[in-house]
Amino acid sequence: MSKSETSNAHSVATRLAHMGRPWSPDMPFVNPPVVRASTVLFEDVHAMHDPASKYVYGRRGTPTSNALADALTELEGPACAGTVLTPSGLAAISVALLSFLGAGDHVLIPDCAYRPVRELCDSLIPRLGVEVSYYDPTIGAGIAALTRANTKVIYLESPGSLTFEIQDTPAIVAHARAIGAVTIIDNTWATPLMFRALDFGVDVTLMAATKYIVGHSDAMLGTVSANEATWKRLKHTHGAMGMFTGPDDMWLALRGLRTLSVRMRHQEQSALEIARWLQTRPEVAQVLHPGLPQDPGHAIWKRDFNGSAGLFGIILKPSSDEAVAAMLDGLQLFGLGYSWGGYESLAIPCELTGIRTATTWAAEGPLVRLQIGLEDPADLIADLDKGLARLNAAG
Numbered sequence: 112m113s114k115s116e117t118s119n120a121h122s123v124a125t126r127l128a129h130m131g132r133p134w135s136p137d138m139p140f141v142n143p144p145v146v147r148a149s150t151v152l153f154e155d156v157h158a159m160h161d162p163a164s165k166y167v168y169g170r171r172g173t174p175t176s177n178a179l180a181d182a183l184t185e186l187e188g189p190a191c192a193g194t195v196l197t198p199s200g201l202a203a204i205s206v207a208l209l210s211f212l213g214a215g216d217h218v219l220i221p222d223c224a225y226r227p228v229r230e231l232c233d234s235l236i237p238r239l240g241v242e243v244s245y246y247d248p249t250i251g252a253g254i255a256a257l258t259r260a261n262t263k264v265i266y267l268e269s270p271g272s273l274t275f276e277i278q279d280t281p282a283i284v285a286h287a288r289a290i291g292a293v294t295i296i297d298n299t300w301a302t303p304l305m306f307r308a309l310d311f312g313v314d315v316t317l318m319a320a321t322k323y324i325v326g327h328s329d330a331m332l333g334t335v336s337a338n339e340a341t342w343k344r345l346k347h348t349h350g351a352m353g354m355f356t357g358p359d360d361m362w363l364a365l366r367g368l369r370t371l372s373v374r375m376r377h378q379e380q381s382a383l384e385i386a387r388w389l390q391t392r393p394e395v396a397q398v399l400h401p402g403l404p405q406d407p408g409h410a411i412w413k414r415d416f417n418g419s420a421g422l423f424g425i426i427l428k429p430s431s432d433e434a435v436a437a438m439l440d441g442l443q444l445f446g447l448g449y450s451w452g453g454y455e456s457l458a459i460p461c462e463l464t465g466i467r468t469a470t471t472w473a474a475e476g477p478l479v480r481l482q483i484g485l486e487d488p489a490d491l492i493a494d495l496d497k498g499l500a501r502l503n504a505a506g
């Protein structure tokens with residue numbers, strides 16, 4: 112056990128300060144260095160052929176990538192056999208799907224999936240001879256009616272990152288196990304801090320580390336972690352596709368991990384406070400946040416999750432596009448921009464046409480998604496309050 116390794120008896124907040132910090136007398140610094148590498152030099156020809164050689168070639172792993180992958184494997188818990196790193200969250204999704212799908216297979220995708228997943232599954236994936244169908248994310252055990260003899264993968268995203276439906280992951284996993292299908296979950300919203308997917312029997316869990324792990328909106332990165340049964344296949348596919356990530360980005364993710372718990376707990380509390388305030392506003396028809404008791408996903412969220420994140424949605428009462436633009440354009444503290452999970456607050460108007468095929472989106476008013484950053488929630492509420500005044504003024 113090295114100086115920086117800690118036992119699993121410590122809480123996750125404690126372990127985040129210590130994981131992924133291999134210590135040696137030659138490298139005794141608190142943080143592992145950024146190693147930039149393609150070529151690895153061997154001592155002799157024997158070492159070149161020795162399968163036990165720790166480093167072979169830059170793309171196959173460096174001290175920087177190992178430190179981050181090992182930390183994430185620890186964070187995912189004892190059911191995790193290993194983690195691979197990808198250049199973006201979307202690359203994590205494509206590596207995960209391509210690891211387990213081939214010609215003649217069928218994959219099920221939840222209707223709430225991140226929009227680019229649908230683009231991947233409507234273009235490249237069918238070109239490989241894979242059948243794709245979409246399902247109602249709230250279907251739970253009803254998934255049994257949708258699987259086929261060739262269903263190889265059931266994909267989940269819980270909650271949906273635009274519409275915030277919580278999935279009954281254990282019910283879906285139980286059926287997947289019964290038919291021998293692999294389950295893959297996009298766990299970007301919760302991270303293993305709030306939902307340790309592998310503990311619930313999910314085979315493969317992935318994150319856009321671009322969001323909470325990096326946490327500062329300055330790098331793109333994906334992670335895919337697998338259980339024992341799926342790890343070899345995932346690692347092989349990741350290697351075969353030539354996936355690797357820039358050393359600075361991996362280092363930024365390691366730095367982000369150190370404050371992950373503090374940031375997420377703060378953002379969780381602020382988001383809940385703001386969500387509760389929004390519930391009281393006459394302009395708001397519904398707040399989509401599974402941490403609220405009124406949310407349709409609340410019971411399952413409470414059963415399975417350790418907490419919530421700082422990203423949620425609001426359905427406004429029917430209002431014109433111009434009124435929503437007036438509300439959002441004047442915000443001082445919320446930036447208008449995609450992505451989330453950083454330290455700064457963001458708002459986006461959401462357009463759902465064309466991205467629901469298994470279900471219909473019944474809301475009459477527009478949907479706005481809020482990412483709550485590390486600002487004082489009272490200041491954020493004041494900013495939103497003025498925004499709602501602009502919404503009203505614009506009719």
Ligand SMILES: *Cc1c(COP(=O)(O)O)cnc(C)c1O
Pocket residue numbers: 199200201202225268272297299300318319320321322331332333450
């Ligand atoms: C942003 C996002 C991704 C993709 O991550 P990138 O790093 O932007 O490629 C995947 N899933 C969810 C839920 C996301 O929000």
